[in-house]
Amino acid sequence: MQLQEVISMVRWINEGDPRVPFNDSSVEQWHHALRSVDAAVAKQAVLEHVKINEGIPVSPAAISKRAGYIKTAREAGQRAIEPPRNRVAHPLSWRSRNPEEWDRLFEAGREQRRAELLGREAA
Structure with missing residues (x-):
């Protein structure tokens, strides 16, 4: 004032x-x-x-x-x-940005689960 x-x-x-x-x-x-x-x-x-x-x-x-x-x-x-500033119209997901890494981790998880299930059957 x-x-x-x-x-x-x-x-x-x-x-x-x-x-x-x-x-x-x-x-x-x-x-x-x-x-x-x-x-x-x-x-x-x-x-x-x-x-x-x-x-x-x-x-x-x-x-x-x-x-x-x-x-x-x-x-x-x-x-x-007010709308947020610097908003990305269509942000890519982590999966979209890293498709090879996604596939690798997905397969590793699949193998880990398969081994876990086979371990239960053997016990």
Whole structure:
């Protein structure tokens, strides 16, 4: 957030809760905590904090942390609706990529099973 946005935000918070001071040092603390947060996300974080924590005053650290959760949730939601990147249209199976090795292992397994069954008959 830009300094002017932080000033408006702290003024708005102070109007709703006079326990949150609106002065130069308070604005500086809020600006430091919210410098990398989008203004809309910060506002949503304040509203959620007030809704959930009725008796607890809003603090820069709490809002910064909650804004991080909101941003992460929004990004995860966006990733969930986007198709995966670098997806191979028709990936080849291991068998398709290694047909000789597949045949060799298949025959080895067949021989091992045959020997196992013959061993049971002899016993």
